[in-house]
Amino acid sequence: MNFKDIATVSGKPGLFRVLKPTRTGVILESLDAKKAKLVAGISHRVSILADISIYTLNEEGAEPLESVMKKIEAEFQGDLGLDSNPDEAELRAFMKHILPEVDESRVYVSDIKKLISWYSIIHQQIPEVLQASDEETEEKETE
Numbered sequence: 001m002n003f004k005d006i007a008t009v010s011g012k013p014g015l016f017r018v019l020k021p022t023r024t025g026v027i028l029e030s031l032d033a034k035k036a037k038l039v040a041g042i043s044h045r046v047s048i049l050a051d052i053s054i055y056t057l058n059e060e061g062a063e064p065l066e067s068v069m070k071k072i073e074a075e076f077q078g079d080l081g082l083d084s085n086p087d088e089a090e091l092r093a094f095m096k097h098i099l100p101e102v103d104e105s106r107v108y109v110s111d112i113k114k115l116i117s118w119y120s121i122i123h124q125q126i127p128e129v130l131q132a133s134d135e136e137t138e139e140k141e142t143e
Contacts, residue, residue, distance in 0.1 A: 001017070001126055001128070001129055002050070002129060003048070003049040003050040003065070003066040003129065004018075004048060004049075004050040005017060005018050006018070006031070006048070006049045006050075006122070006126075006129070007026075007028060007040075007046050007047060007048050007049065008046070008047050008049065008052075008118070009028065009038070009040055009044050009045065009046050009047075010044065010045035010046075010047075011044075011045075012038070012044075014030055014031060014032055014121060015030075015031045015049070015118055015121050015122065016028035016029060016030055016031060016038065016040075017029045017030075017031055018048070019037075022039065024041050024042065025039055025040045025041035025042065025044070025046075026039075026040050026046060027039055027040075028040055028046070031121055031122070031125045031126065032121070032125070049065055049066065049118070050064075050065075050066060052064075052065040053065060054068055054099060054102065054107060054111070054115070055102070055103040055106040055107050056099065056101040056102055056103055057101045057102075057103050058101045063099055063101075065115075068098060068099055068115070069115075069118075069119050069122065069130055070130055070131075071098055071099070072098055072119055072130075073119075073123065073127075073130035073131070075098070078123045078127075080094070080116065080119075082094060082116070088109050091109050091112045091113065091116075092104065092109070092112070094112070094116075095107065095112050095115075
């Protein structure tokens with residue numbers, strides 16, 4: 001499984017595994033203990049995590065969500081060190097620590113909360129997705 005197989009549905013909490021497409025949408029399964037199934041049709045706004053990016057101030061203008069989550073995993077291994085109910089300043093400091101070039105005017109506190117929530121779900125349910133692939137490890141070693 002990878003970030004292309006994980007989706008979020010607008011208005012629904014949590015993350016979903018993409019099972020298979022249908023004629024009118026896609027069949028999803030929640031990434032929690034319930035494993036509830038959902039048929040997302042045209043009326044649902046489904047976003048694949050591989051297509052989501054975080055705004056930055058660098059030349060590219062955005063950092064893929066997958067690389068941000070892998071940075072979080074590499075540094076924190078699941079223990080983010082945040083309070084159970086962090087305030088805005090703590091969330092922004094966390095984001096700035098992970099992604100120093102983050103565009104703070106376009107990345108809202110609610111976005112940071114979603115990032116942390118999604119990271120926690122993935123870390124608990126499918127941690128292998130957060131591990132750096134062999135190709136990424138080789139690229140870093142050659143640089």
